Amino acid sequence: MSRVSLTQYLVEQQREHGHIPGELRLLIEVVARTCKRIAISVNKGALGDVLGSAGTANVQGEVQKKLDVIANELLLEANEWGGNLAAMASEEMDTIHLVPNRYPQGEYLLLYDPLDGSSNIDVNVSIGTIFSVLKKRGNQQGVSEADFLQPGNTQVAAGYCVYGPQTMLVLTVGDGVAMFTLDREMGSWSLTAENVRIPEDTKEFAINMSNMRHWAPPVRRYIDECLAGSTGVRKKDFNMRWVASMVADVHRILTRGGIFMYPWDQREPDKPGKLRLMYEANPMAFLVEQAGGAATNGRQRILDLQPGKLHERVSVILGSKNEVERVTGYHAQG
Ligand code: AHG
Ligand code: MN
Numbered sequence: 428m429s430r431v432s433l434t435q436y437l438v439e440q441q442r443e444h445g446h447i448p449g450e451l452r453l454l455i456e457v458v459a460r461t462c463k464r465i466a467i468s469v470n471k472g473a474l475g476d477v478l479g480s481a482g483t484a485n486v487q488g489e490v491q492k493k494l495d496v497i498a499n500e501l502l503l504e505a506n507e508w509g510g511n512l513a514a515m516a517s518e519e520m521d522t523i524h525l526v527p528n529r530y531p532q533g534e535y536l537l538l539y540d541p542l543d544g545s546s547n548i549d550v551n552v553s554i555g556t557i558f559s560v561l562k563k564r565g566n567q568q569g570v571s572e573a574d575f576l577q578p579g580n581t582q583v584a585a586g587y588c589v590y591g592p593q594t595m596l597v598l599t600v601g602d603g604v605a606m607f608t609l610d611r612e613m614g615s616w617s618l619t620a621e622n623v624r625i626p627e628d629t630k631e632f633a634i635n636m637s638n639m640r641h642w643a644p645p646v647r648r649y650i651d652e653c654l655a656g657s658t659g660v661r662k663k664d665f666n667m668r669w670v671a672s673m674v675a676d677v678h679r680i681l682t683r684g685g686i687f688m689y690p691w692d693q694r695e696p697d698k699p700g701k702l703r704l705m706y707e708a709n710p711m712a713f714l715v716e717q718a719g720g721a722a723t724n725g726r727q728r729i730l731d732l733q734p735g736k737l738h739e740r741v742s743v744i745l746g747s748k749n750e751v752e753r754v755t756g757y758h759a760q761g
């Protein structure tokens with residue numbers, strides 16, 4: 428059976444639907460190719476000496492794993508010379524990375540979480556890479572951090588690669604969500620799902636329950652009602668899943684529905700949440716909305732949030748529409 432490749436899919440998006448210019452197509456292909464290289468490192472594990480800590484910390488004070496650093500470097504190297512980018516920003520870099528002068532400059536901005544789910548690397552559980560593409564506004568010379576501070580609703584593409592039992596690339600260019608599976612023998616991405624839809628209702632939630640005593644009342648109420656199951660107000664039993672890799676949890680939700688939450692909690696009241704707006708929440712919110720789901724911070728649509736700084740954090744509630752609306756409604760009630 429002949430399958431549609433990533434290149435074919437993108438060329439079709441470009442040619443027939445007019446969604447993406449050629450430069451954006453090439454940029455996505457470079458990111459996808461880099462994910463194949465990251466997958467090779469991930470798969471080697473101890474054989475490639477890629478497990479364990481790098482002995483350094485990132486700008487957010489988190490200890491970097493060797494693979495955080497390796498994946499970040501691979502994405503930087505692969506993307507800086509193509510001529511389609513103006514600059515890059517990464518969860519693992521303090522400041523933005525400008526395209527060196529020796530290369531032509533493009534108009535796109537690439538943001539990424541090079542390795543998501545770092546705590547799962549050494550225990551051989553699914554991890555991933557998340558990316559988001561913005562377009563530089565205005566035609567002034569040079570690029571600064573301010574160019575990146577655009578709300579998620581301006582993203583022109585977003586996606587992730589999940590390194591699990593299968594290596595898959597999940598992508599949106601604003602025309603629905605498509606999934607590609609890495610064919611290792613061929614070394615290519617094959618389209619394996621198109622027009623992905625998240626069911627509006629679900630009986631499955633994902634949250635780190637160990638933080639329960641720190642949650643705000645609306646989140647507590649929602650989860651209490653799920654736990655009460657068929658004997659409570661929801662009158663149905665719920666199931667719980669928590670991989671602790673956002674990529675894997677979102678992948679499950681895109682595949683069979685569910686709700687994912689990493690909410691604000693009172694341990695550090697001034698910290699809006701754990702997850703990063705620009706590298707995690709925005710790209711995932713774009714994908715989830717494109718698949719018919721919803722994504723909020725409890726009060727506002729994630730994609731409408733105006734970022735104040737590059738490494739900003741945010742509270743995240745996303746997935747099956749009716750459940751996300753329910754939790755968001757509980758926040759409105761105080
Ligand atoms: P990262 O590895 O990029 O720092 O992201 C980890 C995130 C996310 O993937 C996951 O949903 C969450 O942290 C897990 O947090 P807990 O360890 O608190 O469960
Ligand atoms: Mn992450």
Ligand code: MN
Binds near residue numbers: 542543545
């Ligand atoms: Mn990460």
